[in-house]
Amino acid sequence: MSETETARSPLELEEADAYSQYLLHSPTEVAFVLRNAMQKGCMMTVYFDMGQSFFLTSLLQVTPKGIVLDYGSDEDTNRRALKAGRLICTTSVDKVKVQFALDSLSLVNHEGSPAFFSPLPANLLRLQRREYFRVSTPIANPLKCEIQVSTETGGITAQQIPLLDISAGGMGLMAAVDQAQYFGRGSVFRNCVLTLPDDGPIKVDLEVRNLFEVTTRNGSRYFRVGCEFLDLPGLLLTMIQRYITRLERERKARISGLE
Known part of the structure; x- marks a missing residue:
């Protein structure tokens, strides 16, 4: 893999081999962490286009079937995110870094407003500050x-x-x-x-x-x-x-x- 210094990704999830011991694979555990982030109102950054683009969002709903994310503030970014093939979400819950990947987003109506939907991520990375700093x-x-x-x-x-x-x-x-x-x-x-x-x-x-x-x-x-x-x-x-x-x-x- 080749990249430029200006495009280097700071996301540990992209180095999953090095952080495999911190990956959660159980759907129940993944959903629990995401519900906790939703209840605490944690802001989330979603990266796509190989980390070149991103938008800020928050979790609106977490179910066994998937998650609903708040719609972004920029319509052009939203359109490009809907076409993206892989997106990486990162947030912090009680000073613990949380990252997970989504294969795609789809547009849904949530309580009368547009929102993003994606199936529940297959795994989730949880890193204590002392482990990732x-x-x-x-x-x-x-x-x-x-x-x-x-x-x-x-x-x-x-x-x-x-x-x-x-x-x-x-x-x-x-x-x-x-x-x-x-x-x-x-x-x-x-x-x-x-x-x-x-x-x-x-x-x-x-x-x-x-x-x-x-x-x-x-x-x-x-x-x-x-x-x-x-x-x-x-x-x-x-x-x-x-x-x-x-x-x-x-x-x-x-x-x-x-x-």
Whole structure:
């Protein structure tokens, strides 16, 4: 899959392999979460056209057969949404991120007003904030992770891969085109060395959950390698969370300085 940096999707549901443990598949559980969102009046963003278009809505009705969504405020967007083949809905319920996909929307009349209808989603992603909060790592002086990979000749070589982002659950790596060959989905790498500022090098085990090509605005290419931490000890998790907190604090300070 290829995409531009300006069109990169922030939706974890598009990386379902990496978040499969947080997917609900039971129709009863899915309906329960959606009814809760409806009762709390949660606003929902619906993305379509590969994330290029979206509209704001809310749930009006949830039944075993499907859901009814409030009609959007822009008629042109509504028409395009009705023609869309796949839509992703995202909201937050009690500080828990909720995402689900719809195959299509149809126009219905709900209590005298137009509305959208879709069958109940087949699954639903629920992510606690601590599970999904991800921050971008510095670009000017990037963190790097040293990973031992196998070569075609059967040898072992160390690859230094810059980080794109990091969370308590894993990290995104920026692999050069010639490095992508080492990172098949499901590949496991042991004793990878990640050097955190102030804490020094730590060793982590990684599993590759997804891999896709990215083309930047100037035409250069790289591969984003999404990795999950395996059996991360509590002490190392604390160190990583401390680093994430520091990055977020620095980001907010920069924003405040520009205001």
